[in-house]
Amino acid sequence: MKSNDTSQAERLDQRTDYRLILEIVPEGSRVLDLGCGSGGLLDLLRERRQVRGYGVELSSRHIADCIGRGLSVFHGDLDEGLRDFEDQSFDYVIVNQTLSVTHCPDLVVAEMLRVGRRGIVGFANFAHWQVRLRLLLSGRMPVTEAVPYEWYDTPNIHHFSIKDFRIFCRRREARIIDEYFFDRIEDGRPRRHLCCPNWRAAYSLFVLEADT
Secondary structure (H helix, E strand, O other): OOOHHHHHHHHHHHEEEHHHHHOOOOOOOEEEEEOOOOOOHHHHHHHHOOEEEEEEEEEHHHHHHHOOOOOOOEEEOOOOOOOOOOOOOOEEEEEEHHHHOOOOOOHHHHHHHEEEEEEEEEEEEEEEEHHHHHHHHHOOOOOEEEEOOOOOOOOOOOOHHHHHHHHHHOOOEEEEEEEEOOOEEEEEEEEOOOOOHHHHEEEEEEEEEEEO
């Protein structure tokens, strides 16, 4: 492995959400990563868990990066659904740090649970105490590690909290199998049980399945 490839892998290893997903996904699983970006997570899953991984990505630049890694990736808009994939054709479908930038999160989650036996959803919690405090004291949209954009250049379309997502899952008959909470996207300490996570956790990761 080249030195620059090694340093990149080390940086990815520091991602709290990536480490969690590596723990959750069993070896040899069939995985679909929605909004896979440059393919860093898929590459780790392939290397560490020997998954049969596929990605869906809208950005042509990111697709080129994925192809450069030797990954199988499809060009597609998540807001248009996953009509090219059959029901229950994957063991896990991942939507990590992506749901808030979609126009139709309801459709994305429904399609995730249609094509996958289980879904993994990771997102920043917009009700974290730092976000609330900065909005209260400054009267301006907060900029934090979890919400690192100014209001005018944020890619986020939907701002939601852990409590919002729990209610969303209950109303959409998506059963929550597990929950993880952490404060930092890099070198964070994930916890499965946390008092008042909607206040205390900057990030969360949920494991879901269809409540049939």
